[in-house]
Structures are given as C-alpha cells and as structure tokens.
Amino acid sequence: MKSLSQRLQSIPPSATIAVNDKAKALKAAGRDVISLAGGDPDFDTPAHIVAAAKAALDAGDTHYPPSRGTMAIRRAIAGKMAREYGLEVDPATQVLVSPGAKFLIYAALTALLNPGDEVIVFEPYWVSYVPMVILAGGTPVTVSLDPAEGFRITPEVEAAITPRTKAMLVNSPSNPTGHVISQEEAALVRDLALKHDLYVISDEIYEKLIFEGEHINLASLPGMAERTITVNGHSKAYAMTGWRLGWAVGPAEIIGLMAKLQSQTVTSAASFTMAAGAEALNGPQDEVERMRLAYKARRDYMVDALNGIPGVACDPPQGAFYLFVRFPGLGTDSMELANILLEEAEIAGTPGIAFGQAGEGHVRFSIATSMEELKRAVARIEKLMQRRGG
Ligand SMILES: Cc1ncc(COP(=O)(O)O)c(C=O)c1O
Numbered sequence: 403m404k405s406l407s408q409r410l411q412s413i414p415p416s417a418t419i420a421v422n423d424k425a426k427a428l429k430a431a432g433r434d435v436i437s438l439a440g441g442d443p444d445f446d447t448p449a450h451i452v453a454a455a456k457a458a459l460d461a462g463d464t465h466y467p468p469s470r471g472t473m474a475i476r477r478a479i480a481g482k483m484a485r486e487y488g489l490e491v492d493p494a495t496q497v498l499v500s501p502g503a504k505f506l507i508y509a510a511l512t513a514l515l516n517p518g519d520e521v522i523v524f525e526p527y528w529v530s531y532v533p534m535v536i537l538a539g540g541t542p543v544t545v546s547l548d549p550a551e552g553f554r555i556t557p558e559v560e561a562a563i564t565p566r567t568k569a570m571l572v573n574s575p576s577n578p579t580g581h582v583i584s585q586e587e588a589a590l591v592r593d594l595a596l597k598h599d600l601y602v603i604s605d606e607i608y609e610k611l612i613f614e615g616e617h618i619n620l621a622s623l624p625g626m627a628e629r630t631i632t633v634n635g636h637s638k639a640y641a642m643t644g645w646r647l648g649w650a651v652g653p654a655e656i657i658g659l660m661a662k663l664q665s666q667t668v669t670s671a672a673s674f675t676m677a678a679g680a681e682a683l684n685g686p687q688d689e690v691e692r693m694r695l696a697y698k699a700r701r702d703y704m705v706d707a708l709n710g711i712p713g714v715a716c717d718p719p720q721g722a723f724y725l726f727v728r729f730p731g732l733g734t735d736s737m738e739l740a741n742i743l744l745e746e747a748e749i750a751g752t753p754g755i756a757f758g759q760a761g762e763g764h765v766r767f768s769i770a771t772s773m774e775e776l777k778r779a780v781a782r783i784e785k786l787m788q789r790r791g792g
Pocket of ligand 1: 504647
C-alpha cells in the first residue's frame with residue numbers, strides 16, 4: 403500500500419489519550435470515577451436560546467444558509483464587537499461563522515501560513531494549537547511562560563521571533579492556566595506585532611468567564627485591527643458546546659480566505675443553530691452572569707480547599723474554568739500525577755504535559771462540574787494525601 407499523509411502522521415498523539423482511556427476502562431469496570439478532565443459546561447443552554455432554535459425549525463429554517471453565516475448572526479456579532487469594544491466590523495466582509503471556534507483557528511492559520519512560516523505559541527497552550535499549526539503547513543515555535551511569573555507574557559518572547567515568524571497565537575483567558583492578559587501584556591503583544599509585522603490570532607472563547615481583571619480585545623488596540631483575527635464562540639459563555647457555533651472577525655481579505663476554506667470544506671454552520679446563536683448574542687445576558695458567578699464560587703471553594711491540603715498547591719485562575727494544580731507532595735511528573743489521582747483517588751484530571759513542556763508539574767482540573775462533585779473530589783484528594791503522608 404502507498405504511504406499515508408506524512409503531515410497527519412507527524413502530529414504527536416495527545417498526552418491525554420492514555421489517561422482518558424484508563425478513566426473509561428475504570429468507569430466501564432463499575433468504578434466511581436469523578437471526571438475533572440473535560441471542558442464542557444455542566445449547565446444547560448439557556449431556555450430562550452433553545453426556544454429560538456425551535457422557532458427556527460418550526461419556521462422551516464432547514465436549508466443551506468449563506469456559507470459565511472446568516473446576516474442575522476453576523477450583524478449580532480458586529481453589534482457585540484462595536485458595543486463592547488468599539489471595534490467596527492462590516493458584517494458582510496469581516497465576519498465568519500463556523501461550526502465551532504476550533505475550526506476558525508485552523509482556518510485562520512490556513513489563511514495566513516505558507517510552508518515554513520513560524521507561529522509563536524505560548525506554553526502551556528491549549529492542546530489543539532500545535533497540531534493545527536502543523537496541519538496548516540506552518541512551524542510552531544513554543545515560548546514557555548513561567549508559573550512563578552503567573553504565566554505572564556514577558557518581553558523575553560521577542561527572542562523567539564525570526565524573519566520567518568508570521569503570527570502569534572494568544573489565548574486570554576487561557577486554557578489551561580486561567581491567566582488573563584493585562585494591559586501591559588496586551589501592549590507588549592501589540593508592540594511586537596507592529597515592530598515585526600506579525601499577525602495575531604486572538605482566541606477569546608473564555609471572554610465571558612473572568613473573575614478578576616478585564617477582558618482585552620486585542621483587535622481594538624490602535625493599529626491592531628488590520629492584523630488581528632479575533633476568534634470567539636458560543637460554546638463556553640452560553641453553554642452551547644454541542645451546537646457547534648463559533649465566529650471570527652478580522653480583516654476582510656483574511657476573513658475572505660477563511661470563508662473560501664469553509665465554503666470548499668464544511669460549507670457552513672447549521673442554519674437553525676445560527677438563529678439560536680443570534681438570540682444568544684442579542685438577548686438577555688443574565689444567564690451568562692449566573693454561570694460566571696457559579697464558576698467563581700467553585701473556583702473560590704476549590705482553591706481554598708486544595709491549598710488547605712498539605713502537599714497540594716493551586717494559584718487562583720483569573721478566568722476560564724480550569725485549575726492548574728501542583729502536587730509537590732506527590733512529585734512533578736504530570737503523567738505520574740494524573741495516574742496516581744486516577745488509580746488511588748479515582749479522579750480523572752488532565753496531565754500538564756498535554757499543554758506542552760511548561761505544563762509539567764501540574765494537573766488540570768475542570769470546574770465545569772457541580773459543587774457536589776468538586777466536594778467529593780476534594781475529600782478524596784485529602785484522603786490520598788493523608789495516605790501518602792502529605
Ligand atoms: C482555548 C480554546 N479555544 C477554542 C476551543 C474550541 O471551542 P469550540 O467548541 O467553539 O470549537 C476550546 C474548547 O475547549 C478552547 O479551550
């Protein structure tokens with residue numbers, strides 16, 4: 403047989419697979435595994451959003467929509483960006499709606515990169531960034547952020563920029579660290595982008611889940627609109643992961659290329675989900691706030707409880723819904739930590755190494771799960787650490 407795609411085969415297997423497989427096997431064997439490994443809100447999609455989808459279906463909105471998204475949702479997105487950040491975008495040419503934000507990051511990379519172009523990816527990074535840069539034909543250049551510095555972007559990043567650097571991928575609030583970029587970091591990203599003529603892909607999917615600090619939309623900083631693709635979506639803020647709905651705004655030429663990729667591959671997002679998506683953006687936002695406050699209460703509880711256990715340490719994340727936890731009492735090899743947690747406490751977490759070398763020493767716990775489950779998890783960790791002698 404002839405050989406298969408080298409590009410796809412060159413992508414390393416995800417470090418989460420082994421732990422996930424083991425968690426599934428334990429569950430299948432009847433063990434009561436508490437899963438803190440996922441990124442899926444435990445809340446239901448707010449009722450007024452579900453009602454909008456039902457109404458669209460009842461009205462026969464079941465045909466091919468415009469490939470870039472219905473004008474209704476594109477206007478809702480443009481309206482949100484203008485209202486919240488003063489960023490004016492033309493819904494006809496500068497907005498693209500896709501089945502999920504993930505596809506849009508891949509589409510943005512594909513629109514920007516030629517073979518050998520480098521993309522700066524800050525580490526710890528969301529697991530899909532590095533594979534997506536490779537799939538899009540580029541070369542990922544990872545820059546480690548220091549936990550002792552609170553995973554801040556510092557001026558040292560400039561040393562990683564070469565004449566081949568095309569773009570920087572920024573994610574704030576960050577999955578997995580929960581770091582929210584400050585004015586100072588945003589200014590640094592902007593200065594570097596302008597100085598070295600770089601594009602910025604800004605993944606802002608956790609925008610609405612901030613506990614401290616304020617969200618900065620990088621595109622709205624002076625000189626950034628023409629070089630920034632903002633990626634966002636409904637999955638996290640509106641608890642709509644299964645609907646597959648994301649959007650990007652950016653320069654018309656880049657959005658045009660991304661739209662070309664979409665129209666020649668996945669065609670569009672689903673028609674009636676876009677009706678729901680427009681309602682989510684235009685309608686009342688009190689459910690978003692209710693969920694944010696629930697995540698905040700869980701964060702506060704977990705950070706306090708974990709730091710109260712000898713041998714466990716956890717800095718409070720400023721945003722998103724993950725805790726990046728250290729277990730100095732157990733060791734620093736994150737695969738081993740995840741295995742111990744799973745085998746001895748029946749808790750599934752994600753080993754930090756899944757987010758790159760800079761994630762070593764950590765296990766990521768999701769707090770997108772009920773307080774009751776989180777309390778059970780804390781009790782198990784307490785027992786585990788007592789057995790292990792802290
Ligand atoms: C940082 C980050 N970006 C993008 C996504 C993708 O979201 P979507 O469901 O819109 O594809 C996720 C999902 O976990 C994420 O954590």
